[in-house]
Amino acid sequence: MRAEVFAEDSALLVEHTLQLQLTAWDSAGRVVTPEAVTWWSGDTAKATVDPGGIVTARTGGDLSVWVRTAPNGVGDTLRLHIAVHGEVKWRFSLGGYGPNAGGPAEGPDGTIYVLAQTDAQAVNARLYAVTPKGVVKWQRDLTEVNGSNYPMVGVDGAVYVVGQYVWAFEPDGSLRWAITDRQVEILRNFPDWHAGAISSDGVLYAALAFEFYALRAANADTIWQAPRSSSASWLSPPTVSADSRTVYARQVTRELWALVAATGATKWTVADPDSPFKGFGVGSLLIPLRVLMVTGARVRELDTLGMVMVEGLDHAPGLSEPVIAPTGTIYLQDVHSFGLYAYAAVNQQLWRRASTNSRWPQYGGPALASGGVLYTATQDGFYALDVSSAGSTLRWRFPGNTRDSLTFTGAPLIGHDGTVYSFTSSIDPVAPVSDELFAFWEDKPVEPNSPWPMWRHDARRSGQASR
Structure with a gap:
């Protein structure tokens, strides 16, 4: 049996979350569902991983997250980067x-x-x-x-x-x-x-x-x-x-x-x-x-x-x-x-x-x-x-x-x-x-209550007012 952990991205912003995914195969190459899955973080000061595979970023830096399946005990690791605001x-x-x-x-x-x-x-x-x-x-x-x-x-x-x-x-x-x-x-x-x-x-x-x-x-x-x-x-x-x-x-x-x-x-x-x-x-x-x-x-x-x-x-x-x-x-x-x-x-x-x-x-x-x-x-x-x-x-x-x-x-x-x-x-x-x-890296949306929040009004640079 083998397992592979993956996510939609290998980086996330501090104070944000990332859902990890797992695929496992048996010796014949068929996709199987493990009886149990255990996740853990290689550096809990930087990020934690809950039982459902959700990573919560705490501070900036690089770390590895791990997964192990039961009953076979096979696992995998994924390297992640935690970005800070303005990086x-x-x-x-x-x-x-x-x-x-x-x-x-x-x-x-x-x-x-x-x-x-x-x-x-x-x-x-x-x-x-x-x-x-x-x-x-x-x-x-x-x-x-x-x-x-x-x-x-x-x-x-x-x-x-x-x-x-x-x-x-x-x-x-x-x-x-x-x-x-x-x-x-x-x-x-x-x-x-x-x-x-x-x-x-x-x-x-x-x-x-x-x-x-x-x-x-x-x-x-x-x-x-x-x-x-x-x-x-x-x-x-x-x-x-x-x-x-x-x-x-x-x-x-x-x-x-x-x-x-x-x-x-x-x-x-x-x-x-x-x-x-x-x-x-x-x-x-x-x-x-x-x-x-x-x-x-x-x-x-x-x-x-x-x-x-x-x-x-x-x-x-x-x-x-x-x-x-x-x-x-x-x-x-x-x-x-x-x-x-x-x-x-x-x-x-x-x-x-x-x-x-x-x-x-x-x-x-x-x-x-x-x-x-x-x-x-x-x-x-x-x-x-x-x-x-x-x-x-x-x-x-x-x-x-x-x-x-x-x-x-x-x-x-x-x-x-x-x-x-x-x-x-x-x-x-x-x-x-x-x-x-x-x-x-930032997470602040454009100010929704501004009548003119950026050059040419909006991200499309339309030049058209909205209110």
Whole structure:
């Protein structure tokens, strides 16, 4: 007789459980059921195993668990790893330049999507689909896309990338459609900062510098086209209302537009008060009865008719897209050493945490998990903070040694199981860099009561409000 112990994974997070399984065979190779099974842990300080084979993790580290069957006394062993919060679950080399803007996206099945720029001329990229265990499912090379663009996922799992060309893929990696026939401009129209949003009713909004389109996501048919920008200013990520009736799109250095989603008709426009500062990579936020307009150097609060209700405090240029706590507290970062801010309102600062600044002014922004845990990518590392209106305390940081640093540029993504994702980039380095997608062990779900908990609202990076 022989026995084999197995589990769906060889690692688990501290304070979590893992169900062990056992298969036994007799001498003829037939599967049999042992009369009795005894489980035990090789290190009970790290983990215990109950009579049903359920492992309960206590502290981090490696250990063996054992099983023995009766009456024959055969057994087996399984090596397990107990991870602690903030430990690297895996890291994946992108094989090119990591993006310098945006963030990874998650599909409905947990697949993680990320771009890598593959040339120094910034006109080619590779789209990766990666499993939650860090294994590449598929990859596709894209032309006229670079590290300033980002993937978005529709409710059906289809993946979209808006560059100078626009690409759509099925969840299995097959091409749904591509727009590669673009108008020739007097000046070369690079894919830099081209952006998009995908609504729950199947409309892809594409900001393409000179042009802004509403496209049928199923087949790329044009629904409407907004007024052409002679200054190539349609470069900010669009935002869609929860009811899919209004889309908010900003011409950088010019104005915010509210457009009827069905027709493209203009509802209103509001001038940008910080017109010298471009403010790429960040879009407007929607909270109940309000629009938060993020410009190059402030956040201003508008009502849904376009009236300025509260003018935000003036910053140095380079603000991230904020996230909003259930209490209404606003968290955002800037590119300068002032770092992370908390606001009771856009004109009322609560506190700031110095030196947690982003690498780039186009950095997407932090992510808020349940229980007041904020994840943020910074110039010297990746941080998890416990935050409230009173202040912030460090939960964990990577690298763990404060004398070490690594520049993270990816807006944090909170996966459906609490795993946290971000990426690094070697584009114009100022500190130790790599070009990798990181997954960190965590178990906090995204804050369910936040109207805007992470960059572009959700893990799909849809850009659409939900309430």
